[in-house]
Amino acid sequence: MHDQIVDIIIREVEEVNKKLPNRVPVELRNNAPLFGTDGALDSIGLVTLLVAIEQSVEDDFDSPLTLADERAMSQKNSPYQTIGTLAKYIESLLGGSHG
Amino acid sequence: MDNPQNLLITGTRKGIGKYLVEYYIEQGFRVIGCSRSAADYELEHYQHFCLDVSNEPAVKQMFFEIRKGYGGLHVLINNAGIASMNHVLSTPMKTVHNILNTNVAGTFLFCREAAKLMQIGQYGRIVNFSTVATPLQLEGEAVYAASKAAVFSLTQILARELSQFGITVNSVGPTPVATDLIRSVPKEKIDHLLARQAIPRLGTFEDIANVIDFFIQPKSEFITGQNIYLGGVS
Ligand SMILES: NC(=O)c1ccc[n+]([C@@H]2O[C@H](COP(=O)([O-])OP(=O)(O)OC[C@H]3O[C@@H](n4cnc5c(N)ncnc54)[C@H](OP(=O)(O)O)[C@@H]3O)[C@@H](O)[C@H]2O)c1
Numbered sequence: 001m002h003d004q005i006v007d008i009i010i011r012e013v014e015e016v017n018k019k020l021p022n023r024v025p026v027e028l029r030n031n032a033p034l035f036g037t038d039g040a041l042d043s044i045g046l047v048t049l050l051v052a053i054e055q056s057v058e059d060d061f062d063s064p065l066t067l068a069d070e071r072a073m074s075q076k077n078s079p080y081q082t083i084g085t086l087a088k089y090i091e092s093l094l095g096g097s098h099g
Numbered sequence: 100m101d102n103p104q105n106l107l108i109t110g111t112r113k114g115i116g117k118y119l120v121e122y123y124i125e126q127g128f129r130v131i132g133c134s135r136s137a138a139d140y141e142l143e144h145y146q147h148f149c150l151d152v153s154n155e156p157a158v159k160q161m162f163f164e165i166r167k168g169y170g171g172l173h174v175l176i177n178n179a180g181i182a183s184m185n186h187v188l189s190t191p192m193k194t195v196h197n198i199l200n201t202n203v204a205g206t207f208l209f210c211r212e213a214a215k216l217m218q219i220g221q222y223g224r225i226v227n228f229s230t231v232a233t234p235l236q237l238e239g240e241a242v243y244a245a246s247k248a249a250v251f252s253l254t255q256i257l258a259r260e261l262s263q264f265g266i267t268v269n270s271v272g273p274t275p276v277a278t279d280l281i282r283s284v285p286k287e288k289i290d291h292l293l294a295r296q297a298i299p300r301l302g303t304f305e306d307i308a309n310v311i312d313f314f315i316q317p318k319s320e321f322i323t324g325q326n327i328y329l330g331g332v333s
Contacts, residue, residue: 051215
C-alpha cells in the first residue's frame with residue numbers, strides 16, 4: 001500500500017510542480033521535502049496539493065478520505081514534511097478506517 | 100441552462116430549504132439536498148441524502164458521491180439550521196451543543212468540503228444563513244443569535260481564504276418567515292420584532308431566494324464576505 005500511495009503523491013506533486021517557482025525534487029521519492037524548513041511548498045501550495053491527493057486516493061481506494069490535521073501548519077511536527085511522512089500518514093488514515 | 104450547474108442545499112425536508120429546491124430546479128439547476136429525516140417528495144433533477152450536517156463521516160461520504168456522480172459543485176446554500184426559544188437561565192447545555200453543532204459546525208464542514216469540489220473548476224458560490232435575531236439582540240434567542248454571529252464571522256474569513264479559488268462566500272439574514280422554526284415564538288414577540296424592522300412585515304421565501312440569486316450569479320464574482328439582512332434591519 002505504501003508504494004501505491006507514494007506513486008499517487010508523486011503524480012500529484014508533478015502536477016503542482018508545473019505551477020511552482022521552486023519545484024519539489026520528486027526524484028528523492030520518500031525523502032523529497034514538501035512543507036516546512038526545506039520544503040518548496042507554501043501553505044497555499046500545500047493545501048492545493050492535499051486536496052488533489054485526497055481526491056486521487058479516494059478514487060484509487062474507492063473510499064472517502066479527509067486530510068486535515070492540527071499539525072498541518074507546524075514547521076516541526078507536520079505530517080506533510082516529506083513525501084514519506086505524508087504517505088505514512090495517509091496509510092494510517094486508511095488503515096484506521098479499513099480495520 | 101445549457102450546462103446545468105450543480106447546486107447543493109442543506110436542510111431541504113421542509114421550510115425555506117424545500118422551497119429553494121423547487122425554485123432552483125425550475126431555474127434549471129441540478130439540485131442535491133439533505134436533512135436528517137427523509138424528504139416526503141421526489142423531483143426530477145433532485146437527489147436527497149439523509150444525514151446530520153454535523154456528522155463528518157456521513158457528510159464526507161455524501162461529497163464523495165457528489166464528486167463521483169456530478170463531477171463538481173458550483174453552488175452551496177447552507178440553509179439547515181435550528182433555533183430554540185428559551186431564557187438563558189433555563190437553557191440546557193444539550194440545546195447549546197445542538198444549536199452550535201448544526202448551525203456553526205455544520206456550516207463549516209459543508210463549506211470545507213464544498214470548497215474542495217469547487218476548486219476543481221476554480222469557481223464557486225457559497226451562501227450561508229444568518230438572522231436578524233443577531234443585530235436585534237432578540238431576548239430568548241441568545242444561543243441561536245450567537246451561533247449565527249459565528250456563521251457570519253466564518254463567512255467573512257472564508258471569503259478571504261477561498262477567494263484565490265474563484266469562490267465567493269456571502270450570507271443572507273432573513274427576518275421572521277412563517278416556518279416551523281418560529282412556530283413556538285409567541286405572536287406578541289414576533290409583532291414586536293417586526294415593528295423594529297424598516298419594513299414591518301413577515302419575510303417570504305421569495306425575498307430570500309432573491310438575495311441568493313444575486314449572490315450566486317456568475318457576475319457577482321466581486322461580491323464576497325458580505326451579509327444582507329432583509330426588511331431593512333442593520
Ligand atoms: N424561519 C425564520 O423565521 C428564519 C429567520 C431567520 C433565519 N432563518 C434561517 O433559515 C434557515 C432555514 O430555516 P427554516 O425556517 O426553513 O427552518 P425549518 O422549517 O425548521 O427547517 C429546517 C430544515 O433544516 C433541516 N435540519 C435541521 N437540522 C439539521 C441537521 N442537523 N442536519 C441536517 N438537516 C437539518 C430540517 O430537516 P430535518 O429535521 O429532517 O433534519 C429542515 O428541513 C435556518 O438556517 C434558519 O436559522 C429562518
